[in-house]
Amino acid sequence: MKINAILIDDERKALAILKNKLERLCPNVTIIAETQSPKEGIELIKKLKPQLVFLDVAMPELSGFDLLAEIENPDFEIIFATAFDNYAIEAIKHCAIGYLVKPVDNDDLIKTVKKAILNIEEKSALEKNKLLIENLGATTFQNKKIVVPSSEGLEFIKMSEILFFEGDNGYTRIHIVNRKAILSSHSIGYFNKLIENQSFYQIHKSYLINLTYIEKYLNEGYVILQDNHKLPVSRNRRQDFLNCLRE
Template identity: 25%
Template sequence: MRALIVDDEALARSKLLRMLRVFPDVEVVGEAIDGATALTLAEQLRPDVIFLDVQMPEVDGFDVAASLPDDAPALVFVTAFDQYALRAFDAQAVDYLLKPVEPERLARTVQRLRASVRVTPRPSVGAPAQLMIVDRGQTHIVRCAEIEWLEAADNYVNIHLPGRSLLMRRTLTALLNDLDPMFVRTHRGAAVALAAVLAVRPEGKGDATVVLRSGAEVPCSRQHRAALMQRLQR
């Protein structure tokens, strides 16, 4: 198994690296000190598992997890705090390790990874506060509250923000699974942030156009119009 260690503390990374060397079938292929570096290395190195710290500067581990592509590696959260355990397991993480990590406990984690790597589906990590988007070689940290609407583009999603858009390597369905209930699908290939909606303009035959506060207009098919109106009324 190819492993990536993500932790802003050098001592924590070094200790976990030494402990993982005990296992002949685990190869640590990279280390990252922050979320932006983690995304870049995950894309370049294609690890099977990421050992991911929860509390880091700028973005936390759950935001990093939500920013990974749909074919992301298995996740093992590593933290000194036990209050995140429920959220981690809700996100279908393979395991949740408390610092200081004990050798026996890490051995059980590796055993779980042996059984689950390349089998575990892409987890939903819950609604993140921020996403990190690598677009044209630059890493952008985007607050989810700033996103106006989402547009599917094959295996990518155009993230539309005020005055700009960024391309993220995820499917619309998977990204909405993480962002719900902040967003609602309006079309097979589009979704809007509920907070950004200014008006819904009927277009005939049950279709509509969603007008956003920025002036952008997003199509809404009749199949999704009723659900949109229900969410807006709530």
């Protein structure tokens, strides 16, 4: 599948390097425009309607996130480029949007472009981009949502409504307040990395729980969550878990 792309980065050298790598490594990407100006980038997107936009996060005139918010219906796939910015990467990962860490690795570029092409075929960009804008406006992590691919399509789940993640033979069953659990093809390790350092704790290799919903800890090594879910805490994690609860 051939796709049209626009490159937006305020640094001339970074723009030139990305263009060169795409031309050498990703022959199915046709670069139809490039710019160092975010404002010009907005006009190019509106005029040329690209399928894919490579977008720098940190730009002085407008950030990549600000630029995205200026587009009324951002129905194009995005690959963000960023220096290692934990906040930016966390926001992007929650929405299943592609990103590259500068300096851009060749293998990462090829893999991310291939994923973007699959996403373009699935036509899911608009929903994911709107979710990113919504998440960036959320004041707390619990008000944010994550995108979860399921057998029926994409599920947009608010973090505050997740009771726990349950590992299930390489898949993950996500238990949600007041609704049926959903099964994701991602492993529980994927979700643990996605939400690390937040209000979740992996009590067992198969269970990642939302600490908000703990109702009781039993001395024999179990937690009781809302809706009477009784889950085991691994013996080697119990002391750390108890310390976490006391904090």
